[in-house]
Amino acid sequence: MSGPEARARVLRGALDCVTRQGFAGTTVTDVARAAGVSRASVYRWFPGGRDEIFAATVAAEVARFYGAMAAAVADAPDLATTVERALGFAHRELRANAALQALLATEPEPLLRFLDHEYAATLGWVTDHLRSVLAAEAAAGRVRPGVDLDQAAGFVATVGISVMATPGRCDLADPAAVATFVRQELLAGILVGPGA
Numbered sequence: 001m002s003g004p005e006a007r008a009r010v011l012r013g014a015l016d017c018v019t020r021q022g023f024a025g026t027t028v029t030d031v032a033r034a035a036g037v038s039r040a041s042v043y044r045w046f047p048g049g050r051d052e053i054f055a056a057t058v059a060a061e062v063a064r065f066y067g068a069m070a071a072a073v074a075d076a077p078d079l080a081t082t083v084e085r086a087l088g089f090a091h092r093e094l095r096a097n098a099a100l101q102a103l104l105a106t107e108p109e110p111l112l113r114f115l116d117h118e119y120a121a122t123l124g125w126v127t128d129h130l131r132s133v134l135a136a137e138a139a140a141g142r143v144r145p146g147v148d149l150d151q152a153a154g155f156v157a158t159v160g161i162s163v164m165a166t167p168g169r170c171d172l173a174d175p176a177a178v179a180t181f182v183r184q185e186l187l188a189g190i191l192v193g194p195g196a
Helices: 003-021 028-035 039-045 050-073 079-096 098-106 108-139 149-165 175-186
Strands: none
Touching: 003 028, 003 039, 003 050, 003 098, 028 039, 028 050, 050 079, 050 108, 079 098, 079 108, 079 149, 079 175, 098 108, 108 149, 149 175
């Protein structure tokens, strides 16, 4: 078994264990057993032990989530549709994620600590994606004069990630409410025309 394949097995095993037992109830031995490898092998791949395994597991899940989100918005025709689809996708996926829901209910503090560690990378990825979509909007003449594309992309990414985590008064289960929020509040100062 190759190094990357073995690491992936350990991360899958860790995710299974954490979903059933939480962070506090999961040992390196549990992870090794779930992955079908020895405890020594787990330490060879993750010398930092449990915390390193958990951090890598959360990082892998965050990467998987945003990769799936990128696929879900890949064919969106404009910025507003991109953001609307992203918020809808996030709502559905986060509610359906058994591990996330279990950990939020029982051990939110360690989960949030691990997620916080991933925030900068996540924000960078989302900002870069939105910057390219905004550049296309600018080329089509749909961006308000004077809008800095980098700042606008960063703003939309920051607010979008925040709304995914804590929707507030925006009902992410209601596509019409999401469209109103995105077009009339989030993007109104950035875009001109009917897409805003």
